[in-house]
Amino acid sequence: MRAVRSLLWLAVVGGYAVLPWLAPSLTYQLTIVLALGLAALAVSLMLQAGLISFGHALFYAAGAYAAAYLGRLTGAHVVITLLLSSLSAALLALIAGLLIVRYRGIFFAMLNLALSMVAYTLLLKLYNVTGGSDGLVVSATGVAGYAMGPTGLADLLFYLALAAAVLAAWFVRVYLRSPAGWALGAIQDREIRVEYLGVSARRVLLVAYVLSGGLAGLGGAIAGIAVGHVAPDSAYWTTSAGFVVMAVLGGGGDVFGAFAGAALYEMLSVFAAQYLSSSWELLLGVIIFVIVRFAPSGLWGFYDGLWRRMAAGER
Amino acid sequence: MSAPLLEARGVDLHFGGVQAAKDVNLQIFPGEFFFIIGQNGAGKSTFLNICTGYLKPQRGEILFQGRPITGLAPRAITRAGIARAFQHPQLFMQRSVRDNLRFAVAAHGTGFWRPWRALDDPHFDAPARRLLQLCDLERVAAQPAAKVAEGFRKLLDVALALALEPTLLLLDEPTSGVSSADKHGIMTTLAQALRKERVTAVFVEHDMEVVRRFADRVGVWANGQILISGPPEAVLDDPHVREFVL
Ligand SMILES: Nc1ncnc2c1ncn2[C@@H]1O[C@H](COP(=O)(O)OP(=O)(O)OP(=O)(O)O)[C@@H](O)[C@H]1O
Numbered sequence: 001m002r003a004v005r006s007l008l009w010l011a012v013v014g015g016y017a018v019l020p021w022l023a024p025s026l027t028y029q030l031t032i033v034l035a036l037g038l039a040a041l042a043v044s045l046m047l048q049a050g051l052i053s054f055g056h057a058l059f060y061a062a063g064a065y066a067a068a069y070l071g072r073l074t075g076a077h078v079v080i081t082l083l084l085s086s087l088s089a090a091l092l093a094l095i096a097g098l099l100i101v102r103y104r105g106i107f108f109a110m111l112n113l114a115l116s117m118v119a120y121t122l123l124l125k126l127y128n129v130t131g132g133s134d135g136l137v138v139s140a141t142g143v144a145g146y147a148m149g150p151t152g153l154a155d156l157l158f159y160l161a162l163a164a165a166v167l168a169a170w171f172v173r174v175y176l177r178s179p180a181g182w183a184l185g186a187i188q189d190r191e192i193r194v195e196y197l198g199v200s201a202r203r204v205l206l207v208a209y210v211l212s213g214g215l216a217g218l219g220g221a222i223a224g225i226a227v228g229h230v231a232p233d234s235a236y237w238t239t240s241a242g243f244v245v246m247a248v249l250g251g252g253g254d255v256f257g258a259f260a261g262a263a264l265y266e267m268l269s270v271f272a273a274q275y276l277s278s279s280w281e282l283l284l285g286v287i288i289f290v291i292v293r294f295a296p297s298g299l300w301g302f303y304d305g306l307w308r309r310m311a312a313g314e315r
Numbered sequence: 316m317s318a319p320l321l322e323a324r325g326v327d328l329h330f331g332g333v334q335a336a337k338d339v340n341l342q343i344f345p346g347e348f349f350f351i352i353g354q355n356g357a358g359k360s361t362f363l364n365i366c367t368g369y370l371k372p373q374r375g376e377i378l379f380q381g382r383p384i385t386g387l388a389p390r391a392i393t394r395a396g397i398a399r400a401f402q403h404p405q406l407f408m409q410r411s412v413r414d415n416l417r418f419a420v421a422a423h424g425t426g427f428w429r430p431w432r433a434l435d436d437p438h439f440d441a442p443a444r445r446l447l448q449l450c451d452l453e454r455v456a457a458q459p460a461a462k463v464a465e466g467f468r469k470l471l472d473v474a475l476a477l478a479l480e481p482t483l484l485l486l487d488e489p490t491s492g493v494s495s496a497d498k499h500g501i502m503t504t505l506a507q508a509l510r511k512e513r514v515t516a517v518f519v520e521h522d523m524e525v526v527r528r529f530a531d532r533v534g535v536w537a538n539g540q541i542l543i544s545g546p547p548e549a550v551l552d553d554p555h556v557r558e559f560v561l
Pocket residue numbers: 330333334335353354355356357358359360361362
């Protein structure tokens with residue numbers, strides 16, 4: 001059963017990898033799904049500790065803006081740009097986290113929101129640095145000095161994003177099974193016991209928060225390069241709320257959930273843009289209602305439940 | 316007699332008008348089982364909470380192995396070698412009894428921050444198995460803490476503390492909420508485990524049968540003060556104690 005599930009994983013990743021060949025016009029959208037999935041994964045990581053962030057767009061935007069700057073500095077080397085952008089967002093998360101991990105529940109949610117809105121305002125107002133509401137161009141034209149055409153770059157970015165997503169998902173999975181990752185759920189359940197076991201709950205949360213910031217930043221950098229442009233909207237609270245919705249749609253039970261949630265969200269938004277010009281929120285509202293009402297543990301919970309029933313049937 | 320392991324000197328704490336600790340002076344010696352008795356609200360839990368850093372006394376000092384620990388954070392005190400079990404077990408309820416213990420082992424030992432070492436790694440599992448056996452929890456190891464009987468939760472709460480290999484363990488009513496039929500079984504298991512691990516222990520206990528059977532020394536608390544302390548026979552048969560406290 002386990003082997004079957006692992007094979008299915010390979011099939012899903014492999015299937016996703018060949019999609020751009022089958023439908024080249026979808027490459028951009030498929031890349032964006034991976035970028036959003038990384039941000040949703042970042043949010044669902046904090047959800048493991050019962051903490052909802054309504055401000056992760058801060059790190060997403062940080063990654064994208066960092067990519068815009070690094071694109072110029074590093075001669076537009078995509079891989080280095082992605083790595084450094086993610087690290088910049090993680091560094092920002094470390095600084096913000098020192099304050100934020102002191103808070104729980106609604107205060108955690110609101111403080112994240114507040115910081116992201118401060119960042120949004122700065123991005124708008126510091127015109128000389130950030131380009132104000134026009135934003136910045138994110139240029140990345142090749143690898144190690146070789147210039148690539150736009151299609152070549154789009155393909156390259158897609159496969160880099162896929163590799164990054166697989167690596168990130170694998171790492172988060174491993175981390176969540178280690179004591180420091182397991183501790184997240186333990187903190188949600190009984191923080192006092194965690195402290196009385198001699199473990200600093202704040203340190204556990206800070207490590208998770210930095211990892212989370214890095215993941216969201218990586219997503220932001222990928223999206224920034226894919227779009228070729230970044231604007232302050234990327235830090236706006238509706239972007240953060242989108243990540244939360246994706247994490248909830250996906251179910252957060254496992255790393256797969258975040259990407260499934262992001263894929264569903266992006267499909268809905270593309271669909272809505274084409275056929276329901278002004279009713280995107282309506283559609284989203286209905287979908288959220290259906291998930292919360294009928295599958296409260298999200299897409300992952302639904303999928304996992306199927307496997308459990310099959311495993312039970314086998315016995 | 317050897318030097319005291321834990322010493323309270325003139326400890327005072329009040330909550331508004333309520334004096335929960337009043338000039339508490341006490342010495343706990345290595346290897347002994349000290350039992351705190353007294354009526355509800357006498358300040359028994361408060362004293363343990365002061366010793367573990369959960370509450371800060373307004374006056375006085377707590378010394379552990381001769382060093383002051385007054386006002387240190389619970390985490391620092393835990394690291395120094397004082398562990399505790401709670402009046403209401405503080406467990407990770409959705410997780411299995413075994414995982415609760417593996418986590419406590421990981422918290423204490425090395426490898427907590429290594430992401431590549433999973434919680435079910437033998438490095439954490441082997442000590443956890445030993446604790447399951449020591450505290451008679453093997454039968455329920457695979458069940459979530461939320462699903463097991465209160466008696467097992469009480470044992471698990473102590474087992475989590477023992478995973479830290481403490482020098483001193485403070486147990487707040489380890490048999491409360493358990494039927495009187497099960498009380499003696501639990502206390503016997505605990506006493507054996509503590510002796511085997513060479514842990515000094517301070518218990519809060521309401522059941523005088525239990526106190527008589529397991530205590531080396533007893534202290535009687537009333538209104539935040541220690542009325543009298545000494546060997547169980549002397550204290551429990553004191554007419555004053557019989558009249559006012561029991
Ligand atoms: N956090 C607090 N705030 C205000 N008053 C408190 C607080 N904790 C305890 N008290 C009061 O201090 C006194 C001592 O409480 P404590 O919990 O130490 O009693 P106890 O001896 O453990 O009683 P029990 O046998 O019921 O557990 C009580 O009057 C209680 O109401």
